[in-house]
Amino acid sequence: MDHIRPVGAGAPSPEDGAPGAGADPAGRPDLAELLRLSSRGDEQAFARLYDATSARVFGLAVRVVRDPAQAEEVTQESFLEIWRTASRFDPARGSALSWLLTITHRKAVDRVRSAEAATRRDATYHEQNQPVEHDSTAEAAHASLEAHRVRGALAALTEVQREAVGLAYFGGYTHTEVATMLDLPVGTAKTRIRDGLIRLRDAMGVGS
C-alpha cells in the first residue's frame, strides 16, 4: 500500500494545497474529511479513501458472498455508491467507516439473498477467518492491531451470541434462519444478536 499518501512533506498535494488535509497528525487518513472532499468531486481524495478502506470493504464482501469475483463486483458497486452519496454522510450520526461498511454489508447481503448462491451455502461459518494480508505500512499494522482488539472483545460474548452475530453479519442470514441453524426458539435469535452486538460495542468502546 505504498500509494497511501506520505506523511509530512513527501509530495505536495496539488488540489487543496494543504499537505495535512484528509489525514490526522499521525498520517492516518481522516475518512470523514476524505468523504467530504469526495462529495465535491475530488477524485484524488476518493482514491485515498479507497486505499485506506478497500481491504476492509473487499474483505467483508468476500466473507459474505464467498465468491471472489462476486466480491469484487460488490466492492465496486459499494465504492460507486459511496462516491455518489458521499454528500449524504453525516458525521454527527456515526463514523465514516461504519457508514461505508453499512453500505457494503447491505449490498453483499442483497447479493447472497437474491442469488442464494450454492457456493456460499455449502461453506459454514465455522471455517476459519480469511487471513489478513500483512504489509509494512502503518495502516496495515494498525488494522491488524485492531483485528486483535476485536477478537479480544468477542471473548466477552457468550458462545451463542458470538455464533448468532457471526451467522448474521458474516453469513448474511436472517435472524429467523439463524434461530433455526442454532436450534433456538423462534424470536430469540434477534435478542442474541442484539445482546452480542451490545457487548461487542461496550468492549470496543465504540458508538454512544
Place this chain on the structure above:
Amino acid sequence: MSDYDAHALSGAYAVDALDDLERAAFERHLAECPECRDEVASLREAAATLAETTALEPPAALRDRVLAGIATTRPLPPEVPAPVALDSRRRPRRRLNLLVAAAAAVLAVGGGVVLWEQPWQDTTHQQLSAIDTVLTASDAKRTSLDFDGGAKATLVHSDTVGRAVLVTEKMPPPPAGKVYQLWLDQPGKGMVSAGLMPIREDQRVLLSGDAATATGAGITVEPEGGSPEPTSAPIALFDFGRKA
C-alpha cells in the same frame, strides 16, 4: 409498532438480518423512535469493527476499475432543507387537531430521515412525496370501507402515478403479535405483498408495487413480521373496478 417489541429488532436490523417486510416495518418504527435510531447507529459501529478481522487486499486491477467508474459518475448534491410550507396545503377545516397531529408526524418522519437513514435517504424521501402525488393525482380513485367501532380505511389509487395509498382513521391496533399487512391483487399472480401497515390509528401509507396493473387491494392480519402470502381471510378488500 409500539405494540410489539420493536426495540428487540435493532440488532438484527443493524446487521441486515431482517427480511424485507420486517425491515420496512422497522424503518417506519425508526422514523418515530430516536432511542432505536441511536441504538442502531451504535450497533452498526460495533458491527463495523468485525470487518477488521476479515481485511483482505483487493486485486490492484479493482482499484483502477473503481476509479474509472467514479470518473464518469456525478456525486449527488447535499441534502438541503426542503422549503415546504405546510400551511400552504389545502386541508379541510374539520378535525383540525388530527390534521395537525398528522402534519407533525410527517414532519417527524422527514426530520428523522434527514438525520438518520443516510444510505437509503432518497427512497424514503420519495415515499413521502409519492403519497402526496397519489392523493392529489387528477385520476385518483377512492374506495372507502367502514369498520365496526368507527374505524375507516380509504384506498386511493392512481393509474398515472402507478401507486396506491391507504388512508386510515381510528384503526384499532392488531391483536398482540400480529400486524396488518397490505396486498395488491395482481393479474396472474394473486395477492402480492405491498408492505406492512404501521400501527397508528390515523395514517397514510404508500403501498409498494404497481397499482396501475393491480385489480384490487386488501388488508389481512398476519403474524409479526408479515407473511409472503396471505394466511388469513382479508379484513378489507378494495376493488379497483377494472372489470367494467
